[in-house]
Amino acid sequence: MKIVLITQDDPFYLARNLDYLLKKLPPFAQVVGTVVADVSPFGKRxxxxxxxRKTYSIFGGPFFLRYGLKFILSKLRRQNSVRYVLKKHGVPLIHLEGNINRPESLQKIAAYQPDLLISIAGNQxxxxxxxxxxxKGCLNLHTALxxxxxxxxxxFWVMKNDEKYTGVSVFFVDEGIDSGPILVQKKVEIGNRSQAGLIKYTKQLGMDAIVESVEKIHAGxxxxxxxxASQMTYFSFPTREDVNAFLAAGKTFY
Structure with a gap:
């Protein structure tokens, strides 16, 4: 099974998780190429x-300094680079210009003859x-139930809303936002985790869910x-007021 990954150059979590995924994929699954977009944590370019500026204004000085330092350190440590991990595993980069949906982009991806596309933190x-x-379709990982x-x-939102559980969902992409049929879903108790701890845990759990999804698709x-859709809730990027409410409820970022 030939797989093309679609992701972004996230400096905080993705490199170690892609390394984990590439080590755990079964022998029949070969990642033949990866599209790596520029990092876009706010859901748009x-x-x-x-x-x-947006990070500072919404999350405040301490958050900004902590993650600013982590960002700088990630640039100095090659092992924190998505591109470094892909090179280590011998996975070619697919270089695209402009939007991934352009005919020229589709032609480049199609040249790798993928059986399956997998989006992990894709930002388009x-x-x-x-x-x-x-x-065999296009999968996406979403770190919620x-x-x-x-x-x-x-x-952020599950913690702000004082949910007791969250999870990960791997689903077949359709033309909506996180709306396609779900292939694998795993539930997690939030407990007293910080947001960073929750992200770290669910990202790796998501990699396990992707491996399970690939095995299910292979088995047919x-x-x-x-x-x-009648049960859906949707959340956008938080405001400063949302962050204040998050902190007032005793939740922590790290």
Missing amino acids: ETFTQKA IFKRPLIDLAP LPKYRGLMPS TYELIEND
């Missing part, structure tokens, strides 16, 4: 200065020609879980 909306490009908490930063025997 912004300049570095815009990202920095996929259109039908891309979704249908691989015969869909259909609840569709959208951005589910780890699986039952889909309905991603019931």
Whole structure:
């Protein structure tokens, strides 16, 4: 089974988790190429200065300094680079110019003859020609128990809303946002974790869920879980007021 990954150059969590995933994929699954977009933590393309200003204004000085330092250190440590991990595993980069849905982008991806596409922190909306490009479909990982908490930063929102449980969902992508049928879902007790601790745990759990999904697709025997739109909730990026409420409720970022 030939797989093309679609991800972004996240400096905080993705490199170690992609390394974990590439080590755990079964022998029949070969990652033949990866699209790596520029990091976009706010769900849309912004300049570095815009990202920095928004982080500071919403999350405050201590958060900004902590993650700013982590960002700098990640650039100095090659093992924290997504591209470094891919090179270590011999996975080629697929270089695209502009939107992933452009005909030229689709042609480049199709040249790798993927059987399956897997999006991990992909930061663009996929259109039908891309979704249908691989015969076995296109999977996406979302770190929440869909259909609840569709959208951005589910780890923040489940904690702010004092949920007792969250989880991960691997689903087949459709043209909506986190709306496709679910293939694998795993539940997690939040407990007293910080947001960083919750992200770290669910990211790795998500890699296990992807491996399980690949095995199910290879076997050809699986039952889909309905991603019931009537039960959905959707969250966008938090405001400063949301962050204040998060902290007032005794929740911690790290």
